Amino acid sequence: MRTGIAHRHKILFVSIGAIALVVMGAAAGAVVLLSGAYSTAATKQHFGITYRILELGLRFSVTRHADQIVVPDLQRVANVKVGYACYRQYCQQCHGAPGVARDPLGRGQLPSPSSLSESARDWPEAHLFYVTAKGVRMSGMPAWEFRISEDGLWSTVAYLKAMPFMTAAEHRALDASMTTETCPPPASAPRYSRENAHIMFRQYACDNCHIIGGMVGPNTHVGPSLEKWRERKYIAGVLPNTHENLVRWIVAPQDISPHTLMPDLDVIESHAQLMARYLMTTDE
Known part of the structure; x- marks a missing residue:
């Protein structure tokens, strides 16, 4: 009986201690926020640990939420030229392309938009589709599912998977070959809610x-x-x-x-x- 009571007291004290730490952390955060000490300037980089935590959180979140996405046969439903039309219209300004620099908009953000040559090579198609469609909150990355059709999104993924293996000359040739290709908008809105x-x-x-x-x-x-x-x-x-x-x-x-x-x-x-x-x- 005494052992049980002691165990419950121990759990109670640990719980109180944990709550106290959370409250103290929140109070400290409020002090830093309200004092103006934390700089929101885009010229001041994140702490290394902050960047790594955000990056890790992104990977885990995308892995979880993209788990149910079924990747179609991209050879059948995707068109690299259409994907590039979407990429050129919506993505190239921030991410650049082989031999193509980012616009000033993409160079001046913090965190800086990643080079998709590496991400597109390493990330699975479902993950690329999810991020392109849903965006990334508080990073400047928009959600494109309301401006690009589903087939257009998969075509963008097909282009992304091809891009890391293009030379600058090959990319210039692709750009020059674009004649009638446009980025298809969604055919309809999501159901009402x-x-x-x-x-x-x-x-x-x-x-x-x-x-x-x-x-x-x-x-x-x-x-x-x-x-x-x-x-x-x-x-x-x-x-x-x-x-x-x-x-x-x-x-x-x-x-x-x-x-x-x-x-x-x-x-x-x-x-x-x-x-x-x-x-x-x-x-x-």
Whole structure:
């Protein structure tokens, strides 16, 4: 009996100690954060241990989440030229290519976008597909699944697997041979849900200008709040506030009101349908 009580006391003390360490760590982190001592400048590199932990976390996360992806026969469904069209349009600016330097955008980021010649050679096709489709949070790597079709994504993977074995001359020849190839956009939007609507708003950076009900984002007022949107009578003071008119507005606001500050964001209609449905049905 006494042994059991002593064992429970030991577990209690260990638990209290662990909780105390977590609280102290959180408090120390809060002090560093609120004091401004931690530099957020992109000119100051990470600690070596920070970089390694983030890199290791990325590999484990991708391995876990890409586990269920079935890799198709890339010889059948993929086209290296189409993959390069997607890569040239969306990836080359940050990652470069054989004999092609990154744009200043890609050179000035921290962490610096990796050279895909090594990653593409070492990573399995499923992992490359997952990262290309889903992106990498807080790294500057976007999710391309809402701008590139699934076949286009697999074609991009096929190009990535071929790229490490290209010379600069071979890559220039590939670039020169590009005539009609374009990067195919998605044929449709994902099924409607609140979560998918939130993803869509983030993919077009709507939450950087508007407060959107139910979403976590900056407290910004560049544009009007979109909360309780369905209660409004007009869109931009021009169109009656209906679902169809809202889709038209999201797709081409400058065509409807040339004086609006809202830019055309190249929103495809199926994505606009999903966003409009959320705004017209939510009470937030």
